[in-house]
Amino acid sequence: MAPKNASKMVVVESLADLRAALSAQVGDWGFVPTMGALHAGHASLVERACSENPNVLASVFVNPTQFNDPRDLEKYPRTREADIALLRNHGVTVAWFPRHEELYADTFRYQVSENLLSHELCGKFRPGHFTGMLTVVLKLIQAARPTRVYFGEKDYQQLELVRGMLKAFFVPTELCACPIFRDEAGLALSSRNARLSQTGISTARAFARELAHPEHTLQSLRTSLETLDLSIDYLEDHDKRRYGAVNIEGIRLIDNRPLSTHHESQKESKL
Numbered sequence: 001m002a003p004k005n006a007s008k009m010v011v012v013e014s015l016a017d018l019r020a021a022l023s024a025q026v027g028d029w030g031f032v033p034t035m036g037a038l039h040a041g042h043a044s045l046v047e048r049a050c051s052e053n054p055n056v057l058a059s060v061f062v063n064p065t066q067f068n069d070p071r072d073l074e075k076y077p078r079t080r081e082a083d084i085a086l087l088r089n090h091g092v093t094v095a096w097f098p099r100h101e102e103l104y105a106d107t108f109r110y111q112v113s114e115n116l117l118s119h120e121l122c123g124k125f126r127p128g129h130f131t132g133m134l135t136v137v138l139k140l141i142q143a144a145r146p147t148r149v150y151f152g153e154k155d156y157q158q159l160e161l162v163r164g165m166l167k168a169f170f171v172p173t174e175l176c177a178c179p180i181f182r183d184e185a186g187l188a189l190s191s192r193n194a195r196l197s198q199t200g201i202s203t204a205r206a207f208a209r210e211l212a213h214p215e216h217t218l219q220s221l222r223t224s225l226e227t228l229d230l231s232i233d234y235l236e237d238h239d240k241r242r243y244g245a246v247n248i249e250g251i252r253l254i255d256n257r258p259l260s261t262h263h264e265s266q267k268e269s270k271l
Contacts, residue, residue: 009088011095015102015143021094022144027054031146031173033137036060037077037191038086041181045150046090048178057144058087059096065108065132072252077194096144103139111135114161121157121243122254125233133158134165141166141173148174152181154188156241156256180255186212188255200249203228207253211244214260218242 010021022029030049034042038060049056060083067073080097087095111131117123118130141149151159163175180188185205187193196204210216210224218235225232225246233245233252237259245254 009092009095011084011097013097013099015098018094018096018098018143022057025055025093028147029053029144030056030176031141031144031149032056032058032092033140033149033151034058034060034083035062035076035191036083037079037194038083039189039191039193041152041154041189043086043090044181045152045178046087046092048176049148049150050091052176053148055093056091057094057096057146058092059098059140059144061098061103061136061140063132063136064100065104065135066129067132068126068128075195077191098140098143103136108135112138112165114164117157117161117164121234121236121238122155122245123157125245130158130161134161137162138165138169138171141171146173148176150176150178152178153256154180154190155254156243182208185209188253190253192251192253195251196249199229200251203230203248204253207244207246207248208255211242211255212257 012018012021030053032042032045032049046056046058060080062073062076062078064073067076084095112134113131114134123130151162153159159177165171166173166175182188185208187201187205187208193201193204206228207225207230210221213221216224218237222232222235225235230246230248233247235242235244237243240259241256242259243254243256245252247253
C-alpha cells in the first residue's frame, strides 16, 4: 500500500522545510534513513514502510563522521536524481536531503558513543565509525520524530546498536528490522557493489555463497575464502549469527547469516 500522497512527493533540505512538510500530513510516519546510491534493497525498506504507515519519510545523507577513511568518503557514490526518482516511484511522501551545516552545527562536539558492541566486529577495523553512525541517526530521528524507523539486517551490528541506543535514551520510535535483500546469486545488495568490476562481483557472490554454506565451520570457511581473490577482515560467530567482512578490489563488503542447526550442534558437541 503506497502512502496517500505518493504522487506528490516533496523534496526538502532545510530543517524548517522538513518540519513544514511533516506537519502538513496527518497520521503515523515511517522513516527510512539512507546514504543514497539507492538500489532494490533500499526500495524494499521503503515498500515495507509504505505498507505500515500512511506517510513515509526517506533521508539521503552521506554522513562524513562515520567514515574512518577519507578516500572511502570521497569515492562513495552520489546519485541524487536517481535517488529522487526511486523514492518517488516507490511512494515516499517526503524525501529529505539534510544540510551538513544544520546537522553538524555543533561541528561534531557532541557525540553518541557505545563502549561494548561498537568495539567488536566492524568496530575493530573502523575506529569511530559507530560513533558517527549513532550520532547522526539520533539527530535524524530527533529532527523527524517518526513513529517507526526501518533498518536492513545487512549491517546487523548497526541494527543492534541503533536498537540499544533508542532503548537507552527512551526514544519512542519503534525500530523495524527488514531482511537482507539479495540478488539472484545470493549477494547482499550494497551501494558499494557498484564500484566492483564483473570479476569483483563474481568474487563477492562466491563470498556470500561460502558464508551461507551450512557445513562450514569458521576454519573451513576461512580456508575456502582464502582461495578467492579477496582479503579477510573477520569471520566470527556471535549470538547464533555468522558475520563476515572482506575486501574485494579495495572495496569493503560485509554480510551475515543466521547460524544453522548444524552449526549449533557442532558447538554443543565441543562443550
